[in-house]
Amino acid sequence: MRQMGNKAKLIEAATDLIHQKGYHTTTVDNILDKTGVKKSNFYYHFKSKEELALIALDSRIEQFEEEIINYTLLDGSISPKSRLKRFYKKISDYHESLNCERGCPFGNLAIEMSDVNEGFRSRLSVFFQNWESVLESCIAEGIKRGEFRSDIDPQHIASLLLCHLEGAIMMVKTYKTPEPLSSRIHSIMKLLEPI
């Protein structure tokens, strides 16, 4: 984290604040206060609050794919089942480390923005579909290896898993306990076992 320019600082702060409070309730002034950047300089780097938020979303997506997906679901050095377990563990630990606050940075935004801003919706849609297809490959390989049951379409399982994950993170945030995610991983694995 060496010598960050104002532009980078703004992107970082926006990413964090939007995850915390959502897009609409994060004000430009909030971002300015957190960074010490002046408003006029903000609008030198970005033409609008929306533009910054979209850039912040893109960078968050990239980071998630590089730091989470690549080291879990896409780690070819371990079995599909292990990959899936590691994936759940990592997500679950993350939300526990946040004291069950904030929720999913992507799911939150999907709910807040999908009906009112096509830019956010389409990015999130592509992102989720990509995530789903990575899950699908993991499941498909697991079925081939006999780790998972083979009587359900891997694509459908992937969809079920991603939807459940997003809903579970919502419940973690609502109930303020990690259980809906952490304590259910075992049941999910059981449902996927070969019959």
Add this chain to the structure above:
Amino acid sequence: MRQMGNKAKLIEAATDLIHQKGYHTTTVDNILDKTGVKKSNFYYHFKSKEELALIALDSRIEQFEEEIINYTLLDGSISPKSRLKRFYKKISDYHESLNCERGCPFGNLAIEMSDVNEGFRSRLSVFFQNWESVLESCIAEGIKRGEFRSDIDPQHIASLLLCHLEGAIMMVKTYKTPEPLSSRIHSIMKLLEPI
């Protein structure tokens, strides 16, 4: 619905607008415009926007439990499996009728408000837990009747189903297609089949 007083009109409009746009982006003036009620009269009936929104949430919860839960998951005249199917059908049809917009009125609010307003969070938390326990009873009875597999705790299955449902509604809203919910019901039923 004849001859509604201003108070009832305000609650109805608030319920609808908050489902459409969320709490923060729904302004008091929006609600006033929609109802034709004057601002002074608004504050005659409610001490704040928050108070109205909380009352609107309560009435929406009540309505949901009476009109959806009671006629599906709690309908003792049909089998647990049929109840569950009817439940999914009803929810799925509802979101299709909304052109895959809006999302779940409860899930939306849970994500928007859980971290910033304890009143909303606690109401939603109780509501979701109640919903889960109704699902659990349905599953438990289905297991007893041999309709569902018996090797997983009904409480865990209920949690999985509710989380998946909320996530699926999120995806319906994001992808703008009913598929994540409508086309996956069959797979869910298959996963629950006795082994």
Add this chain to the structure above:
DNA sequence: CTATTAGGTCTGACCGGTCAGTCCTAATTA
């Protein structure tokens, strides 16, 4: 070597508009 130009970054003052909420008076209705 000096003067000029250019591009990128940053600033303080300011804009019109919106927010939730208040206040007051007068009319209407049950």
Add this chain to the structure above:
DNA sequence: TAATTAGGACTGACCGGTCAGACCTAATAG
């Protein structure tokens, strides 16, 4: 006659966004 509704003016805080100009550095021209 008490509860409700109508009507409008008003507040202070805050919203996203604009603007003219200052500052720094490096390349270029005389």
